[in-house]
Amino acid sequence: MELERKPAAFGDMRRWLDALRAEGELHEVKAEVDWNTELGTIVRMAQGPGTGPALLFSNIKDYNKPGSRGRRVFAGSMSNYRRMAMVFGLHPDTHPRELVKLARNIMAGTLPPKKVGTGPVKENIVTGKDVDLFEFPTPHWNRTDGGRYIATYAGCVTKNPDTNVMNVGVYRGMIGDKNHIPIYMYRAQHIGHHALAWQQKGAKEMPIAFVIGWEPTLDFCAGSPVPMGVCEYDVMGAIRGAPVELVKCESHDLYVPATAEIVIEGFLQFDPATHMEEGPFGEFTGYVAGERLPRPTVRVTTITHRNDPILRGTVEGALPGSFSENAVCSSIMRSAIAWNVLDRAGIPGVTDVWGPPVHATTNLLVQIKQTYRNQAKQVANAIWGSSASHVRYKHVTVVDDDIDIHDYAAVDWAIAYRVNAGENDIVIMPSTFGAGLDPSTRKRDRDIALFGSGKWNRLLIDATINLDYDPDPDFGGARFPPTVWPSPEDEQAVRARWKELGLDGKKRG
Numbered sequence: 261m262e263l264e265r266k267p268a269a270f271g272d273m274r275r276w277l278d279a280l281r282a283e284g285e286l287h288e289v290k291a292e293v294d295w296n297t298e299l300g301t302i303v304r305m306a307q308g309p310g311t312g313p314a315l316l317f318s319n320i321k322d323y324n325k326p327g328s329r330g331r332r333v334f335a336g337s338m339s340n341y342r343r344m345a346m347v348f349g350l351h352p353d354t355h356p357r358e359l360v361k362l363a364r365n366i367m368a369g370t371l372p373p374k375k376v377g378t379g380p381v382k383e384n385i386v387t388g389k390d391v392d393l394f395e396f397p398t399p400h401w402n403r404t405d406g407g408r409y410i411a412t413y414a415g416c417v418t419k420n421p422d423t424n425v426m427n428v429g430v431y432r433g434m435i436g437d438k439n440h441i442p443i444y445m446y447r448a449q450h451i452g453h454h455a456l457a458w459q460q461k462g463a464k465e466m467p468i469a470f471v472i473g474w475e476p477t478l479d480f481c482a483g484s485p486v487p488m489g490v491c492e493y494d495v496m497g498a499i500r501g502a503p504v505e506l507v508k509c510e511s512h513d514l515y516v517p518a519t520a521e522i523v524i525e526g527f528l529q530f531d532p533a534t535h536m537e538e539g540p541f542g543e544f545t546g547y548v549a550g551e552r553l554p555r556p557t558v559r560v561t562t563i564t565h566r567n568d569p570i571l572r573g574t575v576e577g578a579l580p581g582s583f584s585e586n587a588v589c590s591s592i593m594r595s596a597i598a599w600n601v602l603d604r605a606g607i608p609g610v611t612d613v614w615g616p617p618v619h620a621t622t623n624l625l626v627q628i629k630q631t632y633r634n635q636a637k638q639v640a641n642a643i644w645g646s647s648a649s650h651v652r653y654k655h656v657t658v659v660d661d662d663i664d665i666h667d668y669a670a671v672d673w674a675i676a677y678r679v680n681a682g683e684n685d686i687v688i689m690p691s692t693f694g695a696g697l698d699p700s701t702r703k704r705d706r707d708i709a710l711f712g713s714g715k716w717n718r719l720l721i722d723a724t725i726n727l728d729y730d731p732d733p734d735f736g737g738a739r740f741p742p743t744v745w746p747s748p749e750d751e752q753a754v755r756a757r758w759k760e761l762g763l764d765g766k767k768r769g
């Protein structure tokens with residue numbers, strides 16, 4: 261069935277909240293909540309396995325006084341497939357498999373942004389000595405965090421000094437003091453490429469802006485490995501079906517959405533003497549990670565914000581029973597991106613790709629209609645050769661097209677009986693780049709300041725039927741025996757008698 265998509269340009273985060281409210285997807289917490297640990301604990305406990313509501317906190321301790329610069333915090337809107345479908349302009353009941361297929365197309369689309377003179381984000385402009393990050397109700401999300409993280413789902417804007425193409429990525433940032441934000445970034449991410457380009461030009465710092473709170477396409481795209489050289493604003497435009505309207509920052513010539521809630525402008529300093537301590541933080545792996553170390557730090561020059569701004573934030577980290585926004589988003593966009601990588605590599609017969617939300621696609625499942633021997637190895641090589649695999653796709657499992665990769669039992673069954681570790685079905689690709697936050701990697705190898713990236717030993721599980729086996733005349737020339745499931749004729753005959761047998765309405769296959 262053709263999906264009916266009506267691209268949704270909400271206009272700003274407030275209209276997105278209205279849309280969520282209208283669908284019964286938003287819960288407003290009006291009781292007083294402490295920004296210190298309590299708020300983050302509520303978000304984590306409420307999100308469930310993709311089942312919890314989006315949350316708007318409107319009564320936050322210490323920030324519920326008249327004159328508070330910021331009073332409200334919004335979290336949780338992307339941790340659910342119904343809401344993800346709304347972002348794409350689809351019916352909320354659309355199956356994740358269809359979301360992945362659609363994401364393949366829309367993430368490859370571009371619609372350039374439009375520059376406008378001004379917008380609501382300029383309603384308040386705070387500069388110089390008046391800048392005080394503590395004026396916003398930034399949660400101390402987890403008791404174990406090293407501080408208050410103001411950039412958790414912020415779109416971090418930088419630009420390539422040679423091409424002027426901007427990049428928008430999500431990189432965690434902690435309040436170091438009233439006007440400094442140390443961040444956690446890898447040299448292998450696009451922000452790292454930009455930093456290198458500025459350094460090679462002799463710059464001591466790089467313009468940067470954090471966009472905190474806009475339409476959900478910002479959340480979706482900024483956290484996605486959109487290819488280097490393609491600006492996320494262009495992809496956001498393609499998804500929402502209208503150009504993103506941008507205004508120029510006060511401190512430099514980066515551009516930010518005109519209707520953003522809060523924009524923090526500044527410069528990322530390169531001199532290690534300026535680094536401030538950052539971390540640890542409750543991370544995407546579901547573990548506390550990224551130990552306290554001096555990290556590259558943003559010198560904040562200006563904050564612009566709307567009247568009564570809403571601080572957008574999120575808890576990172578998925579666990580069984582509690583899926584984060586990043587995890588649910590990743591399961592869609594990182595599956596879509598992996599599928600596009602396989603297509604571009606020219607691998608035939610890919611019929612489905614899925615990375616379940618509980619690990620945010622650290623384990624990737626690929627379903628193929630294999631036509632030649634060892635096709636699964638080509639799949640793994642292509643995935644791991646792509647820059648998109650930097651912090652994902654550690655383990656790749658490939659199955660045949662009779663295995664539903666959205667069905668855990670089906671995949672597990674294929675691994676049980678189509679994998680033979682002595683027949684090269686298990687392949688390790690040692691010492692590749694990878695997430696510096698994964699606790700299964702030794703501490704020394706997680707040092708991203710020393711190595712620029714983490715270290716992953718990657719694994720292919722080839723759970724396809726081995727085409728290197730000889731066709732067996734006993735199985736009609738097939739490599740594997742038939743399963744015990746009845747033949748179509750036998751099944752049909754019994755189905756015809758199902759009611760007569762008194763089995764109608766009972767659970768069955």
Ligand SMILES: Cc1cc2nc3c(=O)[nH]c(=O)nc-3n(C[C@H](O)[C@H](O)[C@H](O)COP(=O)(O)O)c2cc1C
Pocket residue numbers: 412413427428429430431432433444445446449450451482483484485486574576586651
């Ligand atoms: C909520 C959230 C938090 C993230 N935190 C970080 C982070 O602290 N550091 C980092 O390098 N990537 C982080 N990521 C992943 C990057 O945003 C992602 O890899 C993205 O592709 C980076 O943009 P880029 O591809 O333009 O470099 C986070 C993603 C999300 C959604």
